[in-house]
Amino acid sequence: MLWPIQDKYLELPLAKQQKCMSKTAVLPCLFKFENEANMTNKLLVTVSLVLLTLAGCHQAEAPEEAKLTLAVTQPLRKDTNIVKVYVSQIHAYRHIELRALERGYLQDIFVDEGQMVNKGQRMFKIMPNLYQVDLQKAKAEAEMVRIEYQNTKALADKSIVSPNELALAKARLDKAEAEVKLAQTHLNFTDINAPFSGVMDHFNVRNGSLVAEGDLLTTLSDISKMWVYFNVPESEYLDYKANKTSENPVKVKLKLANDQVFNQEGVIETIEADFDNTTGNIEFRAVFPNPDQILRHGQTGNVLIDIPYKNALLIPQNATFEILDKTYVYVVNKENKLEQRLITVAAELPHVFVVKNGLSANDKILLEGLRKVHSGQTIVASFKSPQQVLSQLELHAE
Numbered sequence: 001m002l003w004p005i006q007d008k009y010l011e012l013p014l015a016k017q018q019k020c021m022s023k024t025a026v027l028p029c030l031f032k033f034e035n036e037a038n039m040t041n042k043l044l045v046t047v048s049l050v051l052l053t054l055a056g057c058h059q060a061e062a063p064e065e066a067k068l069t070l071a072v073t074q075p076l077r078k079d080t081n082i083v084k085v086y087v088s089q090i091h092a093y094r095h096i097e098l099r100a101l102e103r104g105y106l107q108d109i110f111v112d113e114g115q116m117v118n119k120g121q122r123m124f125k126i127m128p129n130l131y132q133v134d135l136q137k138a139k140a141e142a143e144m145v146r147i148e149y150q151n152t153k154a155l156a157d158k159s160i161v162s163p164n165e166l167a168l169a170k171a172r173l174d175k176a177e178a179e180v181k182l183a184q185t186h187l188n189f190t191d192i193n194a195p196f197s198g199v200m201d202h203f204n205v206r207n208g209s210l211v212a213e214g215d216l217l218t219t220l221s222d223i224s225k226m227w228v229y230f231n232v233p234e235s236e237y238l239d240y241k242a243n244k245t246s247e248n249p250v251k252v253k254l255k256l257a258n259d260q261v262f263n264q265e266g267v268i269e270t271i272e273a274d275f276d277n278t279t280g281n282i283e284f285r286a287v288f289p290n291p292d293q294i295l296r297h298g299q300t301g302n303v304l305i306d307i308p309y310k311n312a313l314l315i316p317q318n319a320t321f322e323i324l325d326k327t328y329v330y331v332v333n334k335e336n337k338l339e340q341r342l343i344t345v346a347a348e349l350p351h352v353f354v355v356k357n358g359l360s361a362n363d364k365i366l367l368e369g370l371r372k373v374h375s376g377q378t379i380v381a382s383f384k385s386p387q388q389v390l391s392q393l394e395l396h397a398e
Contacts, residue, residue, distance in 0.1 A: 069380040071367040072332050075359050076314045076386035082347040082354065084305045086230035086284075088254070092221035092297035093287075094196060100211040101189035102126055113202045116293075117194040117220070124192040124217055131190055135183040142176035149173040198222040199293070221297045226288045228254060228266065230303045231281035237271075243307075252286050253304040261304070264289050309347065313355040316389055319367050320353065329359070330366035330373065332381050338366060340375040351393040 108125035111117055152169035155161045201219040205211055232240065244250065249267035256262055266288035275282045286303060288295065320327050320343070327345055330338045343358030359365070366373070367384065 067378055067380050068369060068372065069382055070369045070373070071384050072364045072381045073316075073319070073367050073384045073389045074364055074386050075355060075361050076390060077311055077361050078314055080309050080312050080314065080349070080354070082307045082309060082349065084236070084307055085255075086232065086303045086305070088228045088230040088286075088301050088303045090254075090295055090297070090299040090301060091227045091229065092198070092223050093225045093227060094198065094222035095219065095297050096195070097219050098123070098192060098217045100124075100126060100192070100213060100215045100217060102131065102186060103213050104128075104130065104190065104211065106205055106207055106209045106211055109203070109207055111200055113200055113218075115200050117198065117200060119194055119197045121194045122191060123194055123200075126190040126192070126211065128187055128190040131183070131187040135180070135187050138176070138179040138183040142173070142180045145169075145173045145176040192217065194220065196220070196222050197224070199296075223290050223293055223296060226290050226295045227269075228286045228288060228301070228303060230284055230286070231276070231279065232284050234275060234280050234282065237282050239307075250305070254286075254288060255302040255304055257300060262288065262294070262301070264291070307347070309354055312346075313359060313361065314349075314352050314386075314390070315355055315359070315365060316367065316393055317348075317351055317353055319365050319370075321370050327353075330370060330375070331359075332364040332366060332379070336378055336381050338373055338375055338377050338379065352390065 104126040106124060107127040110122045110124070117123065149169040149172070152161060152166050156163060156166040198220045201221070203218055204216045211217070240250075249269065252266050252268060254262040254264075254266060266286045268284055269287045270285045272283040272285070284303075315329070320329050322328070327343050328340055329343055331341045333339055341358055343353075344356040345353045346356035347354040364381065364383070366379075367389065373379065
């Protein structure tokens, strides 16, 4: 029974063993020193826990993030116009190919390339000799048939020949006269005249060329007014039809290749019947007067259409950012915390977006430092009026 007590006694320091030399005092002495050791251990554990707690609190109480002072603004409500630009092809009001209607040598050319010609003006002459002979032959045969008809009629009046014989003679005369008209038509086809007033293109033949029936001689363009074709996406076509409330034609402008706007205003005249399934577009046609003959067949340009936006919601483009082709802004709430919000852009102006969905006129949006902040961050807002912001954008653009 004394072995455990002896072990504890031997574990005591030498100074404490001397105090417990008396056998009668060994047991109480051991209990006393064991209680002191337990108290010391508990004190050490308590101190360690306090230190750990203080260290944890020190880590939790990290220095608060510094608040950035950044400019914010509001969307601006304003009536505005958006200019839609469409690539276009310019065509003459009438553009035809002039081809030979008879075979023969080209005897004369009465006009020059690029020349303005008037309706009915002589342009080409095919050698007519063969067709003149054919006409003379047809006239002679017709005269002979006419004499026969007159003789038959005289006999029929005397009831010498039957009425059927007179009818046959009359039919032969009609046929002969038709042959004369046909020969005259072939002869007339050797003269090639302008079917309408217009400007000529280059020659495909020269004097002395042997041309066959149907050979191309030149082209002729009526450029008194021009047809301008341009393709419109399906969504914009639907918007056009929804916004067009009157029967008045929509006016358009034309920007030429030198970036100058054509001095005549045009109107949208017609829309083609079908969409192009490969592009999703439908073709519009506008007509432009061309009194100074500036426009020519085959030119290109850009059709400009002013689209009004009533009470549009405008924001600066630099207040937005894109993620996966979607446009976002940072909205500043009442606690000056940033909220990332998706918006839908209806149209684009220089330095400005027209917002369709996602914002109201009362929202405050972050104007600068978009790359320095994150959603949920608190900032110090420095408010700028939307009028001031837009005026600064215009000055910067100038």
